[in-house]
Amino acid sequence: MKGLILCAGVGSRLWPITHTLPKHLIPLANKPILFYIIDILVDMGIDEIGIVVGKNKASFQEALKEYDNKNIAFHYIKQEKPIGLANAVLSSREFIKNEKFLMILGDNLYHPDIKNAINNIVNSNFNCHVLINKVSNPSRYGIVKIEKDRVIDVIEKPNNPPTNLAIAGIYIFDSNIFTACENIKPSNRNEYELSDAIKWLIDNGYVVSYEKFDCLWQDLGKPEDILIANQYLLSNIKPENNGIIDKGSKIDGMVFIGNSSIVKNSIITGPVTIGNNTIIKDAYIGPYTSIYDNVEITNCHIQNSIILNESIISDIRGIIDSSIIERCCIVEGEKEETKTNQLLLGKDTKIKLKKS
Known part of the structure; x- marks a missing residue:
């Protein structure tokens, strides 16, 4: 057939x-x-x-x-x-x-x-x-x-x-x-x-x-x-670590980390999956988040979100219920961003978040 x-x-x-x-x-x-x-x-x-x-x-x-x-x-x-x-x-x-x-x-x-x-x-x-x-x-x-x-x-x-x-x-x-x-x-x-x-x-x-x-x-x-x-x-993933996790980081629950990915001074609470060659630094990654390959996340708080390859996110304290597609760049604006942000972003989007 x-x-x-x-x-x-x-x-x-x-x-x-x-x-x-x-x-x-x-x-x-x-x-x-x-x-x-x-x-x-x-x-x-x-x-x-x-x-x-x-x-x-x-x-x-x-x-x-x-x-x-x-x-x-x-x-x-x-x-x-x-x-x-x-x-x-x-x-x-x-x-x-x-x-x-x-x-x-x-x-x-x-x-x-x-x-x-x-x-x-x-x-x-x-x-x-x-x-x-x-x-x-x-x-x-x-x-x-x-x-x-x-x-x-x-x-x-x-x-x-x-x-x-x-x-x-x-x-x-x-x-x-x-x-x-x-x-x-x-x-x-x-x-x-x-x-x-x-x-x-x-x-x-x-x-x-x-x-x-x-x-x-x-x-x-x-x-x-x-x-x-x-x-x-994500509720059915098998925990596995193929990357590097430093001593200042904490991994809790079902977490999959891909090849050559690095986790520094961060907390990851599963279920979470992280792809290959991704860097997570000074961040909290909460439950039900999937992060694809070649992503950089610094000083962020993210949960229940999908983040695709080659995206860069820095200094954003709250991202929740979001879908962020390839090569997006999200950074802090001139003023502190709002407490939580729900984003739906297409490829190559570049934004600064700040209070309205």
């Missing part, structure tokens, strides 16, 4: 982060979101994977060099315009041909136990099989109505949801899905909705079934979703 991962979305709700970094490549616990999805497929024995991309194919090719020696064949499939998931699926027709395939959205995070639920459906004879989960805010999702072992209706982001059962971004399709995608019209959002294609299958006599699961599933559409997912992953 081939695998398909949809990664062409522009991630507008995560601007300015996603102006330069596809949301599927945002590192959580210092590992890109997409890699967690790929690992699920590889664990299922799938080694031929299509990646549907938009204009940022080069970013994915560079990131996926990580898998060069792992006997996985990646096929990059361009979706010419971001006009819906059904159009993205249709773009993959030449790659999939007439085979049944497993498809996962590339901007979702799942508990590793999701593999058990997938195993339950890989050998099914249905035309379409979806994984579903109960949600507290069904108006944000594609919602299903079920009857016995069948899905009898699918509604995309309904104002008045008939159930709280959402399609959780994992599907198995046979080649009839391409016919369905060709026979639907754009929605009110002017997109070709995958939920409409699945409904077309139902309305035209094809069999759509489902598998419920109750382990973690996090849709990563908004900045707060990214931080929640990062918290979850």
Whole structure:
């Protein structure tokens, strides 16, 4: 069975982060979101994977060099315009041909136990099989109505949801899905909705079934979703020190420190992960913080945040609930900065913080 991962979305709700970094490549616990999805497929024995991309194919090719020696064949499939998931699926027709395939959205995070639920459906004879989960805010999702072992209706982001059962971004399709995608019209959002294609299958006599699961599933559409997912992953890290910690520093809890990183006169309270060649000096790094490679942090207090590579932060006493992307520079201004700061910064941002 081939695998398909949809990664062409522009991630507008995560601007300015996603102006330069596809949301599927945002590192959580210092590992890109997409890699967690790929690992699920590889664990299922799938080694031929299509990646549907938009204009940022080069970013994915560079990131996926990580898998060069792992006997996985990646096929990059361009979706010419971001006009819906059904159009993205249709773009993959030449790659999939007439085979049944497993498809996962590339901007979702799942508990590793999701593999058990997938195993339950890989050998099914249905035309379409979806994984579903109960949600507290069904108006944000594609919602299903079920009857016995069948899905009898699918509604995309309904104002008045008939159930709280959402399609959780994992599907198995046979080649009839391409016919369905060709026979639907754009929605009110002017997109070709995958939920409409699945409904077309139902309305035209094809069999759509489902598998419920109750382990973690996090849709990563908004900045707060990214931080929640990062918290979850950090809660499961294994402590390890591959760097240098001086005698004036204190490490407490689950903390991972990468190669050649240096911690001087600092307190780090886990769960925290620190990448390679990073310097932490005279700082407090609090729980649920991930710091990537080649970062310099001096005289700062940071917690529950994501800080990506080559960023420099100095003399900022309070950063919390923040996402700081590549090569950002944050320093103290002419006056003392506010007590706490919540930041959402894109690549190459340079700011001084001070009282208003």
